[in-house]
Amino acid sequence: MIRKLVFDLPTRIFHWLFSGLFITAFLIAKTIDSDSLVYTYHMLVGLTLGFAVVLRLIWGVLGTKHARLSDFSLNPRDLISYFIGILRGEKRKWAGHNPASSWAALCMMAFAMISSLTGYLMTSGTAKENFEDFHEISANAFMVVALVHVAGIVVHTVRYREWIGLSMVDGKKADVSAGEEIGSQRGGVALLFLGLVIAFGINLVRNYDFQSRTLKFVGTVLTLGENKTHDD
Ligand code: HEM
Numbered sequence: 001m002i003r004k005l006v007f008d009l010p011t012r013i014f015h016w017l018f019s020g021l022f023i024t025a026f027l028i029a030k031t032i033d034s035d036s037l038v039y040t041y042h043m044l045v046g047l048t049l050g051f052a053v054v055l056r057l058i059w060g061v062l063g064t065k066h067a068r069l070s071d072f073s074l075n076p077r078d079l080i081s082y083f084i085g086i087l088r089g090e091k092r093k094w095a096g097h098n099p100a101s102s103w104a105a106l107c108m109m110a111f112a113m114i115s116s117l118t119g120y121l122m123t124s125g126t127a128k129e130n131f132e133d134f135h136e137i138s139a140n141a142f143m144v145v146a147l148v149h150v151a152g153i154v155v156h157t158v159r160y161r162e163w164i165g166l167s168m169v170d171g172k173k174a175d176v177s178a179g180e181e182i183g184s185q186r187g188g189v190a191l192l193f194l195g196l197v198i199a200f201g202i203n204l205v206r207n208y209d210f211q212s213r214t215l216k217f218v219g220t221v222l223t224l225g226e227n228k229t230h231d232d
């Protein structure tokens, strides 16, 4: 079966960076004591994740056909008929994101931004308690959507007997109609994207003071260790 290119390289690199950074931030938060120095990496990884999403959103405007946000299938009616179609056993395929994965992708990017922003606010001197619950809820909701997304990939693989996960590796899908494939991998943009995310992460580590456990970040100082200045 002929497989055609639908997802460019920047989109695929984003995908694996995004999932890797999220899993790392989440696992550190749930398994490491917040007093530990390792917990610092939770914040650094979380901020890098937020930066990667900003770049992905820019690529969502400038990118190739199926990377563009305008290509996402976000009409609620399409989502309902997508699920009805599954119940009826219909096997319609999408070249880009289907309605369920469009919504899942958008929700995950939104939860990543909310988690990053509330994390930033919690550590920038604003009352931590105000954002703590919000931060935890958005991170947990993020995990739920990510698990549903992976379950959806498994269901698709079984239903269509197609290794759909491969499309996020080599960018190709089967049964793509004429005109839906893209012409270029955009390797140069992918390199730039990867370079920017790595440079952002390295810059965070370089601006982090391990003694005071503070981070200089765009004009503010974030306190990334437990704040011991309280009387308690
Ligand atoms: C083994 C695990 C995974 C596989 C095989 C996989 C596979 C895929 C595939 C095939 C798509 C495109 C879906 C479509 O055709 O509509 C996709 C999109 C996406 N996945 Fe995953 N995924 C995995 C794990 C994750 C995890 C853990 C996350 C988040 C934490 C995630 C976040 C996303 C996002 C944000 C998109 C949209 C990408 C974009 O348009 O930039 N994935 N994934």
Ligand code: HEM
Residues within 6 Å of the ligand: 022, 025, 026, 029, 030, 034, 042, 043, 044, 045, 046, 047, 049, 050, 112, 113, 115, 116, 117, 118, 119, 120, 122, 123, 135, 136, 139, 140, 142, 222
């Ligand atoms: C964007 C991805 C992020 C995810 C998925 C995430 C997830 C989490 C989770 C699951 C917790 C533990 C909540 C609990 O069960 O008690 C947590 C706590 C926390 N996170 Fe994040 N977070 C992210 C980003 C950030 C960022 C960017 C910062 C700061 C710059 C940050 C700062 C914190 C702090 C200060 C805590 C509380 C630690 C304590 O218990 O004192 N997070 N985060």
